[in-house]
Amino acid sequence: MRPVALADLQHVAPCAWEIPRSFRNDMRVTARLYANEAMVEHLVQERALDQLVNTATLPGVQEPALAMPDIHQGYGFPIGGVVATRAADGVISPGGVGYDINCGVRLLASGARFPEIRDRLAALATQIQRDVPTGVGHRGRITLDDRAMDEVLNTGLRWAIAQGYASETDACSVEERGSFAGASAQDVPERARQRGRDQLGTLGSGNHFLEIQRVAQIHDSARAAAFGLFEDQVTVLIHTGSRGLGHQICTEYVRLMDKVMAEYGIALPDRELACAPFASPEGQAYFRAMAAAANFAWCNRQLITHAVRGAWRRILGTDEELAIVYDVSHNIAKLEEHGGVACVVHRKGSTRAFGPGSEDIPERYRSAGQPVLVPGSMGTSSYVLAGTGVAMSETFGSTCHGAGRVMSRHKAKKAIDYNRLRQELHDMGIEVRAASAKGLIEEAPAAYKDVEQVVDVMAATGVTAKVARLVPVAIIKG
């Protein structure tokens, strides 16, 4: 198959490009990319756009297959893509969600301004590192027995509320209220339960991290006020997912679908796109298991929140409860209605960004639009955006999810000097608590696209509005 070249991309609107169906005869819909010109030139040199074209071949795919400006090469599906398929006769693909099911971002807001806590920042970072298990293979503080595991998987944050880890207010600030309808522990393979039983409340390694931040800039004061954000405010951002439990669910369902795909007459350009009709027994079982993994991930971020709140109270000597601004998922499939059609919206490295008026977002945000949390790479800014009506009509209510990797971990290890990186972060006034040197190097800012450009592209298209920019003051990672 001929790779996508610059000449194949049609510039259809500011920061919007399309690869027409005529590009490859197995395409069922147009492939649409949001990017600026410099990004496009870089993207045609890697294989992410060919992967985008592959997603446009899936049975039941709805017009168009989408890629966000943070797109980079994944396995099967690109990371930074959105594929909506018709629920009635389209497919669901575990690879379209990814191995880290409901990997996502949660933002906590304090009532404090940064100068008020500056002198205790180092102590706070140390305490959080002590209280939140981070790094490869680190076990959580609790091990779930079979009954508790069932409750986590079936009910998500309802379990956390019953155990005293969460409040009703917390649940209101999480997608799906932290409890995915239709989740079923029965469809979760035993091995996934085994891999996850001691991982609840752990951050993990890789690109997962926790940051204490300062609100550096307000771009939209009305929306910022609606989200409870103000300049110089201290916030905490948590980025992690469903850990080994989600990885194992994806592994086992990719295997199952790879086996049964031919029976449904599905042929695909890449095996990792393995899928089954959404309405089939296999498609439904995966959806229920994925929903259960999503519940596990919400409980994971909740237990970390609980630990951070404890550390905050202990070090700052207040009884303030850090509030959840919002909790977004950027690896998930959701059943949603778009243009009057029931769709399975696969977001892999993409964030839901529902516009004002949506009943699926908390009432207090209904006039502002859904808060979207976009973490930058380590040491750089993160953004709070808001979903718009354009997102609803153009992108199945979706936007970007982060910076997007440009340098492999392997290359980063060769190119980046640990001591210099540490010094640079120190010079920026950032406290670093990292479990390993390697973990720090692999996630160095130079390994990622510039997050500013990513959010600017989405603002130029009108899909999401910039609300606030946050900068790290302390980084805790594996």
Add this chain to the structure above:
Amino acid sequence: MTDGLDATTRARCDRAAGGFEFLDHPGDVKLRAWGADPEQLFANAAQGMMAFLFGNDIADLQPDRTEEIEIESKDREALLVDWLSELLYRATSGYRAYMQFRIYELAATKLKATVAAAAAEAVEDIKAVTHHELSVCERDGGWEATVVFDT
């Protein structure tokens, strides 16, 4: 791959020594393994994955148990993914490193092996073994495989 030439050069050097090497892949880790026959290929691929997970110290570990593994898959490529996924599951859920892969039966869709294990803490995480850019083929009188890990 942007560093294709590099990779080929490294491949030649490593071929005799280790039986596997890691290639550059954006965001993830790509493993290439070789063997005189499929049994050796599968053993070398497993050794490569364990070397990535547990680091160089794996050579010093003393196994304290053996385990039996039996796998049936759709085809040879899927068999490699399932074999490595099986070891990944056992390693991460049981906190054990695996070594001495004795594959005593290997057909296109079936594998039986005895493996040794030692208690160990991983230094790297692999989320999953993917089907992306997966290949198992006969080349130059030997066998070669590539597989991408989601890290």
